[in-house]
Amino acid sequence: MADATRRAGGRGRSNAPPPQQAPRRPGDNPPVSQGIGRGAVRTAPQVTTAEPVGTAPAAIQTPGDVVAGATAIEIQRTSPDREVNRHVVTRPSPTFVKTGSGGAPLDVRSNYFQLIKKPDMHLLQYRVDFTPEIDHPGVKKALIRVHERTLGKYVFDGTLLYNTTRLAQPLELASRRTSDETDVKITLDFKNEIQAGDPVYNSVMNLILRRCLANLNMVMIRRDYYDAAAREDVPGHPITIWPGYLTAINHHEKDCLLNVEIVHKFLRRDSALDIMDRIRCSGSDGIKERIKAELVGKIVMTGYNNKTYRIDDVDFTQSASSTFHLRKEDRDISYINYYKERYQQTIKSVTQPLLVSKPTRRDINRGNNDNVYLVPELCGMTGLSQEQRANFNLTRAISTITRVAPDRRVETLMKFRRRLAETPQIQQELNSWGIQFANDIVNCPARILPTKAILTGGKKIDVRDGDWSRSMHSTKMQVSVRLDHWLVIHPNSMGQQVRSFVQLIKRVGGPQGFNVPDPDYISLEADRTSNYANALKNELSKKSYDIVMCVLRTGREDIYSVIKNITFCQVGIASQVITGRILQGDERRQLSVATKVMTQIACKLGAEPWRVDVPNKPWMICGYDTYHDATQKRAVGAFVASVNPCYTRYNSSVKIHSANEEISPSFQDHMLTSLRAYYLANRTLPEKIIIYRDGVGAGDIVRLMETEVTAVKTACTEAGNRVLSGKYTPGIAFVVVSKRINTRFFAGSKEKPENPPCGTVVDNTVTLTDRFDFFLVSQKVNQGTVSPTNFNIIFNSANFSPEIHQSMAYSMTQVYYNWPGTLRVPAPVQYAHKLAYLVGESIRNLPRPELAKFPYYL
Numbered sequence: 006m007a008d009a010t011r012r013a014g015g016r017g018r019s020n021a022p023p024p025q026q027a028p029r030r031p032g033d034n035p036p037v038s039q040g041i042g043r044g045a046v047r048t049a050p051q052v053t054t055a056e057p058v059g060t061a062p063a064a065i066q067t068p069g070d071v072v073a074g075a076t077a078i079e080i081q082r083t084s085p086d087r088e089v090n091r092h093v094v095t096r097p098s099p100t101f102v103k104t105g106s107g108g109a110p111l112d113v114r115s116n117y118f119q120l121i122k123k124p125d126m127h128l129l130q131y132r133v134d135f136t137p138e139i140d141h142p143g144v145k146k147a148l149i150r151v152h153e154r155t156l157g158k159y160v161f162d163g164t165l166l167y168n169t170t171r172l173a174q175p176l177e178l179a180s181r182r183t184s185d186e187t188d189v190k191i192t193l194d195f196k197n198e199i200q201a202g203d204p205v206y207n208s209v210m211n212l213i214l215r216r217c218l219a220n221l222n223m224v225m226i227r228r229d230y231y232d233a234a235a236r237e238d239v240p241g242h243p244i245t246i247w248p249g250y251l252t253a254i255n256h257h258e259k260d261c262l263l264n265v266e267i268v269h270k271f272l273r274r275d276s277a278l279d280i281m282d283r284i285r286c287s288g289s290d291g292i293k294e295r296i297k298a299e300l301v302g303k304i305v306m307t308g309y310n311n312k313t314y315r316i317d318d319v320d321f322t323q324s325a326s327s328t329f330h331l332r333k334e335d336r337d338i339s340y341i342n343y344y345k346e347r348y349q350q351t352i353k354s355v356t357q358p359l360l361v362s363k364p365t366r367r368d369i370n371r372g373n374n375d376n377v378y379l380v381p382e383l384c385g386m387t388g389l390s391q392e393q394r395a396n397f398n399l400t401r402a403i404s405t406i407t408r409v410a411p412d413r414r415v416e417t418l419m420k421f422r423r424r425l426a427e428t429p430q431i432q433q434e435l436n437s438w439g440i441q442f443a444n445d446i447v448n449c450p451a452r453i454l455p456t457k458a459i460l461t462g463g464k465k466i467d468v469r470d471g472d473w474s475r476s477m478h479s480t481k482m483q484v485s486v487r488l489d490h491w492l493v494i495h496p497n498s499m500g501q502q503v504r505s506f507v508q509l510i511k512r513v514g515g516p517q518g519f520n521v522p523d524p525d526y527i528s529l530e531a532d533r534t535s536n537y538a539n540a541l542k543n544e545l546s547k548k549s550y551d552i553v554m555c556v557l558r559t560g561r562e563d564i565y566s567v568i569k570n571i572t573f574c575q576v577g578i579a580s581q582v583i584t585g586r587i588l589q590g591d592e593r594r595q596l597s598v599a600t601k602v603m604t605q606i607a608c609k610l611g612a613e614p615w616r617v618d619v620p621n622k623p624w625m626i627c628g629y630d631t632y633h634d635a636t637q638k639r640a641v642g643a644f645v646a647s648v649n650p651c652y653t654r655y656n657s658s659v660k661i662h663s664a665n666e667e668i669s670p671s672f673q674d675h676m677l678t679s680l681r682a683y684y685l686a687n688r689t690l691p692e693k694i695i696i697y698r699d700g701v702g703a704g705d706i707v708r709l710m711e712t713e714v715t716a717v718k719t720a721c722t723e724a725g726n727r728v729l730s731g732k733y734t735p736g737i738a739f740v741v742v743s744k745r746i747n748t749r750f751f752a753g754s755k756e757k758p759e760n761p762p763c764g765t766v767v768d769n770t771v772t773l774t775d776r777f778d779f780f781l782v783s784q785k786v787n788q789g790t791v792s793p794t795n796f797n798i799i800f801n802s803a804n805f806s807p808e809i810h811q812s813m814a815y816s817m818t819q820v821y822y823n824w825p826g827t828l829r830v831p832a833p834v835q836y837a838h839k840l841a842y843l844v845g846e847s848i849r850n851l852p853r854p855e856l857a858k859f860p861y862y863l
Contacts, residue, residue: 093703093706093707093710093775093799094775094776095706095775095776095777095778095797095798095799095800096774096775096776096777097777097801101777102807103768103772103777103778103779103807104768104769104807105452105766105768105779105806105807105808105810105811106808107452107454107455107808107812108452108453108454108455108764108766109452109453110450110451110452110453111450111451111452111453111752111761111762111765112448112449112450112451112752113448113449113451113750113751113752113761113765113767114415114446114447114448114449114750114751114755114758115446115447115449115748115749115750115751115767115770115771116264116265116266116414116418116446116747116748116749116751117257117262117263117264117265117446117447117748117771118262118263118265118422118442118443118445118446118447119260119261119262119263119442119443119447120210120254120260120261120262120263120440120441120442120443121441121442121443122439122440122441123201123210123261123439123440123441124201124206124209124210124438124439124440125201125439126169126201126439127169127198127199127200127201128167128168128169128198128199128206128209129167129168129169129170129171129172129195129197129198129199130165130166130167130195130196130197130198130199130205131165131166131167131168131172131193131194131195131196132164132165132166132193132194132196133145133149133161133164133165133166133191133192133193133194134191134192134194135148135189135190135191135192136189136190136192137187137189139189142163144182145161145163146161146163148180148182148189148191149161149166149191151180152178152180152191155172155178156168156170156172157169157170158170158437158438160209160212160213160216161212162208162212165196166193167199167209167212172193172195174194174195175192175194176192176193177190177191177192177193178190178191178193179191204256207254207255207256207261210254210261210438210440211252211253211254213434213435213438213440214252214254214263215230215252216434217425217428217430217431217434217435218230218250218252220428220430220431220434221424221428221431222234223249223250224247224311225311226247226249226270226306226311226312226313227313229249229250229251229268229270230249230250231247231248231249231268231270232247232248232249232250233247235247235248236248236272237406239399239402239403239406240402241398241402242393242399242402243273243274243275244271244272244273244274244389244393244399244403245271245272245273245274246269246270246271246272246403246406246407247269247270247272248267248268248269249267249268249269249270250265250266250267250268250421251264251265251266251268251747252264252265252266253747255773256773256774257770257771257772257773257774258769258770258771258772258773258774259770259774262447262771263442264747264748264771265418265421265422266747266748266749267409267414267417267418269406269407270387271387271388271389271403272306272385272386272387273385273386273387273388273389274385275385275386276381276382276383276384276385276386277300277303277305277316277360277379277381277382277384277386278354278357278381278382278384279386280296280299280300280381280386281296281300281357281358281381284296284299293319293321296319297318297319300316300319300360301316301317301318301319302315302316302317302634303315303316303386303387303388304316304387304388305360305379305384305385305386305387306384306385306387307379307383307384307385308383308385309344309348309350309383310348313387314360314362314377314379314384315362315365316360316361316362316379317361317362317363317376318360318361318363319358319359319360319361320358320359320360320361320378321358322358323358323359323378324355324356324357324358324359325339325340325341325352325354325355325356325357325359325380325382326339326340326341326355326356327339327340327359328340329343329378331343340352340359340378340380341355344380344383350383352380352382352383353382354382357380357381357382358381359378359379359380359381360378360379360380360381360384361376361377361378361379362376362377362378362379363376363377364376364377389403395560404788404789407789408788408789408790409789409790410788410789410790411751411753411758411759411760411790412757412758412759414749414751414758414790415446415751415758418446419445419446422442422444425442426444446751447770447771448770449750449767449769449770449771450767450769450770451750451752451761451765451766451767452765452766453761453762453764453765453766454764454765454766454811454812454815455764456468456469456471456763456764456815456819457617457618457619457815457816457819458617458618459473459476459615459616459617459618459819460483460615460616460617460618461477461480461481461482461483461614461615462480462481462482462483462484462485462518463480463481464480465618466480466615468819468827470762470763470785471763471783471784471785471826471827472785472825472826472827473615473825473826474825474826476825477517477600477614477615477825478513478516478600479516479517480516480517481516481517481518482517482518482519482607482612482613482614482615483613483614483615483616483653484611484612484613484653485517485518485519485607485612486519486607486610486611486612487520488519488520488521488522488551488552488606488607488610489522489551490522490524490525490548490549490550490551491522491524491525491550491551491552491553491554491606492524492525492527492544492545492548492550492552492553492554493507493524493525493526493527493553493554493555493556494526494527494529494537494540494541494544494553494554494555494556495526495527495528495529495555495556496528496529496531496532496556496558497528497529497530498558499556499558499585499588500526500528502585502588503526503556503588504526506588506595506599507521507523507524509595509596509599510599510602510603510606511523512596512599513596513599513600513603514603514607517603517604517607517614519603519607519612521603521606524554525544525548525550527540527544532557532558532564534561534563534564534567537555537564537567537568538567538571541553541555541568541571541572541576542571545571545572545576545578550578551578551579551610552578552579552580552581552606552609552610553572553578553579553580553581554580554581554582554583554606555568555580555581555582555583556582556583556584556585556588557582557583557584557585558584558585559584559585559586560584560586562847565582565847566847566848566849568580568582569582569843569847569848570847570848570850573848573852573853573856573861574848574850574851574852574853575853576853577852577853577855577856579606579609579610579856579859579861580861581602581605581606581609583602604822605822605823605863608822608859608860608863609859609860609861609863610859611654611858611859613653613654613822614822614825615820615825616651616653616820617651617652617816617817617819617820619651619652619813619816621650621651622650622692622693623650623687623689623691623692623693624647624650624652624691624692624693624694624695625646625647625648625679625680625683625691625693625694625695626646626647626652626695626697626813626817626831626833627644627645627646627647627676627679627694627695627696627697627833628644628645628646628696628697628698628699628831628832628833628834628835628836628837629642629643629644629645629669629672629675629696629697629698629699629713629834629837630642630643630699630834630837630838630840630841631643631662631666631667631669631699631841632838632841632842632844632845632846633665633667633845634665634845634846638663638665639661639662639663639664639665639845640661640662640664640665640666640667640845641659641660641661641662641841641844641845642659642660642662642669642671642675642841643657643658643659643837643838643839643840643841643844644657644658644659644672644675644676644678644679644837645657645658645833645836645837645840646658646679646682646683646833647683647833648682648683648686648687648858649686649687652817652820653820654686654858655833655836655860656678656679656682656683656857656858657836657837657840657856657857657860657862658674658675658678658679658857659840659841659844659851659852660674660675660851661844661845661849661851667701667705668701668705668708668709668712668713669712669713669716670712672712672713672716672717672720673716673717673719673720673723674720676716676717676720676721676724677720677723677724678857680720680721680724680728681724682857682858684724684728690724690725690728690729690733690735691735692735692736693735693736693737693738693803693805694717694721694735694736694737694738694803695738695740695803695805695813696717696737696738696739696740697740697742697814697817697830697831697833697834698713698739698740698741698742698834699742699830699834699837699838700741700742700743700744700745700795701741706741706797706799709739709741709799710799710800713739714737714739714799714800717737717739718737721733721734721735721737722734735803736802736803736804736805737800737801737802737803738798738800738801738802738803738805738810739798739799739800739801740796740797740798740799740810740814741796741797741799742794742795742796742830742831742834743794743795743796743797744792744794744829744830746792746793746794746795748771748780748793748795749790749791749792749793750765750767750780750782750791750793751790752765760782760785760786760790760791761782761791762782762785763782763783763784763785763827764781764782764783764815765781765782765793766779766780766781766782766811766815767779767780767793768780768807768811776797777797777798777799777801777807778795778796778797778798779795779796779807779810779811780793780794780795780796781793781794781796781811781814781815782794783815783818783827783828783829784818784826784827784828784829792829794829794830796810796811796814798810814831815827817831817832817833818830818831818832819832820832821835821836822860822863823835823839823863836860836862839862839863840862843862
């Protein structure tokens with residue numbers, strides 16, 4: 006084919022707005038690209054060779070067969086030295102049938118639109134480099150945009166460019182950044198040819214879709230688009246809610262599907278400076294420390310550019326009147342003047358300190374190591390504060406907006422689809438790439454799993470709608486315990502209320518087989534932290550108690566932390582903390598609260614209020630979760646494992662990770678501790694082990710396999726050598742449990758969608774073709790749309806069938822003793838979450854090991 010040459014020269018103009026870059030630290034020398042505008046660019050003449058690329062039918066690539074329990078990891082590369090993606094296949098083989106059987110059939114719909122037409126062409130992939138280096142993705146795209154005649158139809162993600170026109174190699178383009186008149190050399194290096202069935206094709210289609218969303222007049226906040234025109238104020242509260250959409254195109258079981266989920270962004274009408282002023286007005290000591298404690302870890306939004314930043318520190322040595330070096334103009338300028346000249350923002354408080362946002366891991370990988378300094382007055386708070394979350398009226402008002410019922414959710418999805426169809430620019434873009442979406446959401450075959458009966462000390466309870474709370478009031482516990490001596494510490498002014506509440510605890514405990522004696526009472530003259538600490542240390546050193554209950558006037562976190570530290574870390578005794586608020590209300594409410602407190606006390610001592618009617622097997626069921634503190638300086642990993650054949654007693658283990666890892670470096674220690682506890686309780690080791698691991702991102706699955714799954718196998722080998730003096734290779738099932746997903750299901754008729762019932766499982770259509778996974782709806786909700794949970798079996802040497810995995814996952818949502826009903830996740834995961842949160846948020850220390858055999862963390 007003869008080469009066709011064409012010249013790209015002259016001027017080009019980008020219509021992108023100037024970059025919205027926050028000032029860097031005064032005196033720092035930022036990279037050349039920092040603070041540079043995206044205005045007009047001039048291009049130098051270049052001669053390129055264009056060669057059309059033909060089309061080819063899509064060829065779906067399927068992973069090769071792997072042995073049971075194994076995981077295939079395919080490395081997708083654009084060049085021998087640059088790894089782009091590690092594609093993880095957790096399905097045992099392409100022919101493996103992951104759909105289960107049993108249960109009542111049910112037809113549901115889901116929030117996905119099928120791609121009835123998708124691109125059927127080869128794409129060429131080029132790596133794009135800029136000299137001098139450019140950090141801001143918007144600047145990169147503006148500099149590339151003026152070469153559209155040369156590049157042909159393309160999409161560009163800031164690093165990789167995809168088009169259908171073969172470009173001469175090597176290819177260099179030239180542009181001029183008019184903000185500082187810097188000439189920029191753009192180098193395009195050919196890397197790969199992308200076939201229609203390549204997994205990278207999904208990324209290209211998502212880039213195309215995001216370009217389309219920009220034409221809906223939406224505002225991009227971080228990576229998501231929100232509809233500012235549809236924002237809604239919460240009546241009577243300083244909060245505005247912006248609705249938005251999360252979209253993702255992926256290849257599922259049989260088709261490519263577009264997932265659309267409705268999301269909301271909470272924008273408060275107070276600024277970071279307002280938070281600082283409120284703390285200063287309180288007049289307490291340690292104002293700087295309290296300001297940092299309140300703001301560090303929060304997300305703020307700067308209204309002048311609709312960007313969000315995470316606050317990592319507060320710099321009290323700098324203020325709004327401080328100066329920094331403006332590189333592009335080679336002069337020093339104060340923050341006050343910078344924002345006045347650049348954004349027409351007038352800063353009123355000149356002495357306010359500056360907020361510090363440190364570079365993310367992604368920023369560092371791009372070579373950007375500079376902190377961003379922000380003026381608190383210009384930073385609007387996002388999300389809800391702890392005080393606002395505790396405001397019942399506020400949360401109820403918010404829920405009326407954000408808890409979208411199934412019928413409204415489906416209506417909004419269809420409205421979104423119509424907006425795509427009725428916007429000419431979007432249709433032109435989609436048609437040019439050969440993309441077309443179905444007009445309606447997809448249908449999925451589902452099944453309703455039977456709910457297991459609840460076994461108590463006196464009867465069997467049939468569960469309806471995932472709730473059996475009414476049946477527990479006068480039913481004896483399956484396993485009760487003795488409470489001989491306990492201690493109650495309370496403020497002097499609340500003595501009568503506390504004694505009346507204790508009588509209610511005794512009253513509700515008797516019918517359930519938990520006899521509560523009169524406690525020893527300690528009355529405090531004041532309710533300071535030191536009063537509780539001294540009383541605990543004095544009384545617990547004099548006498549042996551089974552449990553101690555402390556009554557707080559208000560929910561003060563500092564007192565709570567001290568109580569838990571003394572009881573869990575120093576003494577090694579279970580403790581119960583309640584506040585004066587729950588002692589108020591009519592008798593009916595008081596009886597309900599007393600029942601919950603009584604159940605918690607009994608469980609912390611080893612009681613089992615109920616069991617689930619499942620076959621008893623010599624298996625060990627485990628749960629793991631990680632807590633990350635707000636400063637992201639450390640993490641806490643908690644592990645619980647069953648030690649009895651009905652999976653109701655758990656041994657716990659907790660580790661503090663100083664490096665703030667999500668993937669645990671202590672999994673081998675956790676598993677060895679659990680196997681030791683199981684052996685002491687049963688004089689043997691479990692035949693099979695199921696580990697429910699709280700969700701990690703898809704990008705972490707490889708590390709999860711290499712680190713945690715490997716650690717489990719190593720621990721089993723070591724335990725076998727220690728205990729059995731021989732080989733010990735139990736069947737292992739490692740299941741990633743994800744709650745934060747964007748899939749929703751709708752039962753009922755097309756005209757009147759409703760939530761699917763408890764026990765609904767979906768293992769087809771919208772699951773991923775390269776995974777052994779399923780969705781489970783285990784709860785009933787009275788408001789909004791129910792959220793399913795995704796279970797991804799990444800390792801299955803236990804060779805459990807889909808039916809066993811689905812039935813066991815549903816059964817384990819019924820044995821969490823803090824709630825007489827089903828959970829969204831298996832109980833071991835929730836127990837691990839409670840323990841990790843307690844250690845990470847409150848005690849920040851390791852509890853004494855003798856507590857591990859009881860759920861003291863409830």
